[in-house]
Amino acid sequence: MPPDAHTTAPARRDAVYEQVVEGFGTIRVVPVDPPADAELIHSWVTEERARFWGMLDASVPRVLELYDYVDSLDTHHAYLVHRDDRPVALFQTYEPEADPVGECYDVQPGDFGVHLLIGPTAGASERGFTAALLSALLAYAFSDPRHTRIVAEPDIHNDKVIDRLLRTGFTLGPEIDLPEKRARLLFLTRDDR
Template sequence: MSTFSHRDDRLGAFTLRPLDADADAPLLHRWVTHPKAAFWLMGDADVAGVAEAYRLIAAHPHHAAYLGSWRGRPAFLAERYDPARVELVGLYDPEPGDVGMHFLCAPTDTPAHGFTHAVLTTIMAWLFADPATRRVVVEPDVRNTAVHALNAAVGFTVVGEIRKPEKDALLSVCTRERFRKAIEGDQRA
């Protein structure tokens, strides 16, 4: 059962559904422990540890995780959180309507051109489908230059660097209007 569906003009259908921490843990374990997921900070986790981490997220009133699919197959992970209560407490000035987000694409041996951009666009469209969402807030590792470029491509602006217990992060925000303008101006070849 899908919570949200989005269609990319080139890559087709993307969907999101609530994550099932126990049933999805073996799949997520392969994703979060892959070397390409180093910034996810779960490289040493076992399947039980992954399940426990996502059970804690599911039980949290201000944090939720979703499994994303492409063409009917699991392909990415998305988290939505209240940054004034989770992740960024005391590290930035929250505004009404702020929603925090994390995402992770599944590792693959056969990458599709534009896939990660389509995933991020899907997640942003999902978050902004909620009329209460005014800004999306992210805090990727400062060294994760690939995600910084993707964030900029969908309308994020950098607020500045912040220090979190687990990393130095690049705090960035995206308003509904900046997202709309970035997507309407998307001229990818």
């Protein structure tokens, strides 16, 4: 091991998407590396503010197991979202026809599912942070021409997220019963952005 190895920063991972947001910074969408990221993800999903993520009691090994499983799928993907090289959110995508949500509504060609968990802030919240981050993530989701409609299914009690999605242009769909929650479907088409 080189003598300065303990002071060397970890290698910067390749991003699947990168966008410079004027006045906000550079957003990078980086695939989750389960062994490297399990502790960070665990620290986020076990906070009370993340209760709708459904992992409050998860251990680090359980988080690792779940994200190893997601990493093994071709239809589901997990990403850490970095702002200027600092992880600030967990973003997950999925193909609804390959997910339990697809059994609860009429999946259309081009539907693309998303989940977003904003990481904890270091200090006071920043006005416009979520809007800027969500805008970049939706740009990423729609960067694939096959994706014509974004699907989200927050817990029906997660009023904050439902309100944020409505303000972003999503339209309300029906309530559905998923194995882990009662959810509200929301949809955003390319034309609604």
